[in-house]
Amino acid sequence: MKNRVMMQAFEWYLESDSKHFVRLEQLLDELKEAGIDDLWIPPVFKATGTNDVGYGIYDLFDLGEFDQKGSVPTKYGTKEELLSLIEACHQRGMKVYADTVLNHKAGADFKETFKAVLVDSDNREENIGEPHDIEGWTGFNFPGRNDKYSDFKWNFNHFTGVDYDDLSKETGIFRILGENKYWSSNVSHEMGNYDYLMFADVDLKHPDVSAELFRWIEWFVQETKIDGLRFDALKHIDRDFIRDFTSYCQEQFGESFYMVGEYWSSSEAVKAKYLDATDYNVDLFDVGLHFNFYEAALGMENYDLREIFENTLVSTHPTLAVTFVDNHDSQKGQSLQSWVGDWFKPLAYTLILMRDEGYPCVFWGDYYGINQEDGYPASKPWIDKILKARASSAHGQQDDYFDNNNTIGWVRHGDEEHPTKSATLIHNGTEKTSLMMFVGKEQANKEFSDVLSYDDERV
Numbered sequence: 001m002k003n004r005v006m007m008q009a010f011e012w013y014l015e016s017d018s019k020h021f022v023r024l025e026q027l028l029d030e031l032k033e034a035g036i037d038d039l040w041i042p043p044v045f046k047a048t049g050t051n052d053v054g055y056g057i058y059d060l061f062d063l064g065e066f067d068q069k070g071s072v073p074t075k076y077g078t079k080e081e082l083l084s085l086i087e088a089c090h091q092r093g094m095k096v097y098a099d100t101v102l103n104h105k106a107g108a109d110f111k112e113t114f115k116a117v118l119v120d121s122d123n124r125e126e127n128i129g130e131p132h133d134i135e136g137w138t139g140f141n142f143p144g145r146n147d148k149y150s151d152f153k154w155n156f157n158h159f160t161g162v163d164y165d166d167l168s169k170e171t172g173i174f175r176i177l178g179e180n181k182y183w184s185s186n187v188s189h190e191m192g193n194y195d196y197l198m199f200a201d202v203d204l205k206h207p208d209v210s211a212e213l214f215r216w217i218e219w220f221v222q223e224t225k226i227d228g229l230r231f232d233a234l235k236h237i238d239r240d241f242i243r244d245f246t247s248y249c250q251e252q253f254g255e256s257f258y259m260v261g262e263y264w265s266s267s268e269a270v271k272a273k274y275l276d277a278t279d280y281n282v283d284l285f286d287v288g289l290h291f292n293f294y295e296a297a298l299g300m301e302n303y304d305l306r307e308i309f310e311n312t313l314v315s316t317h318p319t320l321a322v323t324f325v326d327n328h329d330s331q332k333g334q335s336l337q338s339w340v341g342d343w344f345k346p347l348a349y350t351l352i353l354m355r356d357e358g359y360p361c362v363f364w365g366d367y368y369g370i371n372q373e374d375g376y377p378a379s380k381p382w383i384d385k386i387l388k389a390r391a392s393s394a395h396g397q398q399d400d401y402f403d404n405n406n407t408i409g410w411v412r413h414g415d416e417e418h419p420t421k422s423a424t425l426i427h428n429g430t431e432k433t434s435l436m437m438f439v440g441k442e443q444a445n446k447e448f449s450d451v452l453s454y455d456d457e458r459v
Contacts, residue, residue, distance in 0.1 A: 003395065004037040004359065005387065006097075011365035012328045013372050014042075014075070016051045018064075021077035025085045028092055034380075035387035036362065038095040040230050040260075042075075044082050048107040050075045053328070054099065055232060056106035056199065059142050060216050061149040063224070068144035069107055086224055095227035097258060098220075102213060102245075103233045105154065106199040108137035111166055114156040116174040123192035124173060124183060131177055134165035138200050149219060152212045160184070161201040186277075188235035188265070197236040204241040214248055221253055228258030231282065235263050239277045246281035260284065260322050260359075264329070264336060266291045268311045275320060286313040286321045286358065290338065293325055293348040297341030301429045304405040308351065308426075318357035325349055326363050332374050346382055346452065347426050353390045354424045355410065356398045362387075382452060389451045393422035401437045409435050423448055 014020055024041075031039075043054025046062035049069050054076075062068055063079040072078060077085075089096050116134045120126040140154035160183055161175050173196055175183065183195035184205060195201060203209055220226065229249070234242065246259050260283040263271055268288050275284065289312040296303040314321035325348040329336040340348055345366065352360040362383060369378035395418035402408045406429035412422045423439055439448075447458040 003390070005035055005353070005390070006038045006040055006322065006359060006361040007031065007036045007367070008324070008327055008361055008363050009039045010042040010076075010328065011363065011370055012053055012331055012334060013370060013375075016075050018050055018071070018073035018075060018077050020075070021081040021085045025081075025088050028088055028094065032092050032094060034384050035391050036094070038097065038227075039089060040097045040361065041085075041099065043099045043101055043232075044074065044076065044224075045101070046074055055101055057101040058105065058107040059140075059145065060213075061219070062142070062145055066142075066144040066148075068142065083224060086226065090225070095258065097228040097230050097260070098224070098226050099232060100229045101232045102202065102204070103197055103236050104199040104201050105140060105159075108139050108154075108200065109141050109143065110137075110139035111135045112138050112156045113167075114138075115177040116162070116165075117177060118170075118172050119161075119175050121173050121191070124175070124194070124196055125192040127175075128172075133167065134162075134174055135167040136162040136165065136174065136176075136200070138162060150212070150215065152208075157181075158203055158206055158209050159200045160203045161196045163196075163198065184238040186239040186241075187237065188270075190235075194236055195238075197233055201236075204238045210241060210244075213245065217245070217249060218252060221249075221257075227256075228260070231259065231261035233264075234261040234274070234282075234284075235265065239274065243278040243281065246278060250281060258283075262329075263287070266311070268313055268316055271313055272316060275317060280320065283320045283322055283359065284313055285327075285361070286323050288312040289314055289321075289323055289352075290325065290327075290330065290340070293340045293344060293351075294330075294338045296347075296428065297344035301406060303428060305408045305426060305428055306402045306405060308408070314358040321358045322361050323352040323358035324361040324363065325352065326366060327361075328363075328365070331363075331365055331370065332376075333372070342376070344428075345379065346386075347428070349383055349386050350424060350426060353386045354394045354412070354422065356394075356412070385452050389422060392418065393420040395420075399438065401435055404433065404435060407433045407435050409437050411437050411439050413440065 044063050046059045046068050047054050048056040050071050064073045065079040086096050113135050115131050117131045118128045138156040138159050164171050183193045188194040263284050266288045271284050292308050309315045325340050330338045332339050366379050370376040394412050396415040397413040400410045407427045409425045414421050449458050
């Protein structure tokens with residue numbers, strides 16, 4: 001993905017009017033001109049309703065085609081509008097990655113009775129009480145689709161846990177019991193075992209389930225011509241399944257089929273282990289770098305900028321890291337809220353867009369703003385300036401000058417196709433300072449100006 005830029009083309013609080021795909025298609029020329037090459041679009045599958053952002057997934061085979069869960073379209077639009085958007089992107093040389101939710105299912109069509117045991121929410125390996133019958137929402141027969149594309153019916157045998165017993169009206173985490181049925185061991189060990197996240201937890205070790213998902217991905221790619229996937233909630237999903245599933249995708253769709261996943265951990269060591277366990281088939285978002293930005297914004301001038309890339313994926317696996325500043329999970333009001341302070345955002349975007357390493361992702365909420373009471377204004381004007389600088393002068397050899405705790409910099413020396421050089425300075429101090437960097441003898445006596453227009457002074 002050399003020098004390409006991704007955009008997360010949604011945020012949590014978009015209007016629930018089923019018109020996002022239409023609006024997004026109308027913006028493609030503007031985005032392409034600005035320097036956005038690829039789009040990560042929200043979950044395109046039928047969820048629990050049009051107010052659902054898409055992670056309460058109901059039917060993977062309904063792309064906004066069937067009258068299910070109260071509407072034909074999803075929150076973002078109809079199947080026809082989705083296909084039109086993808087085709088329009090391809091006409092402009094833009095790639096499209098679909099947010100994909102395989103961990104759980106929601107909005108079941110009917111209840112079932114089965115044996116389960118309540119577990120400690122803080123340690124899912126510890127049972128509370130004895131096994132007993134519960135009623136859970138685990139039956140999925142998709143009556144609105146009427147077996148089109150797939151006649152597979154889901155029942156409690158295809159899940160490992162639920163969060164509600166309709167018999168006792170009790171909320172909690174209930175592990176479903178059965179022969180050879182338990183939480184997956186190949187998941188994060190937070191909470192003892194972090195297989196369970198929400199809703200009805202899919203048993204990816206069940207042979208019928210894995211077979212159905214392998215059939216589904218063939219259908220989905222053929223139906224949409226999508227260019228790749230963004231996997232949600234990887235630390236809750238069986239690693240062996242992801243390894244096999246991503247290998248299958250590469251075999252079926254070629255090495256250019258792009259896959260990236262969300263593994264929400266700031267530990268580089270944990271993610272390095274995950275990459276190895278999944279045969280390096282899937283890139284990961286650099287959560288560690290995001291948290292460094294978050295801490296740098298809080299620390300202000302007391303944060304040592306020389307440590308900005310410490311414990312990050314981009315520093316150890318630069319070709320497998322998707323760098324980002326904020327996303328729909330970290331934005332204000334969300335469960336993983338860790339919003340990077342406004343004053344530091346221009347520095348953070350410069351740190352992901354002007355460097356050689358990583359595949360940078362621009363957040364819709366930063367670019368177009370978040371229309372909420374505690375929202376965020378559109379930052380398109382200054383992000384566009386950095387994108388323009390990236391396109392013209394973020395190429396070739398990179399020399400770093402990380403010598404000062406409050407001021408760091410680097411020089412990009414250009415290449416044959418893009419000979420323009422750039423010198424980038426990041427400063428979080430309260431007083432002006434200087435940093436000496438070598439930009440090449442041929443630049444002697446030439447002046448450099450600030451592309452962001454923060455400083456009118458030429459150097």
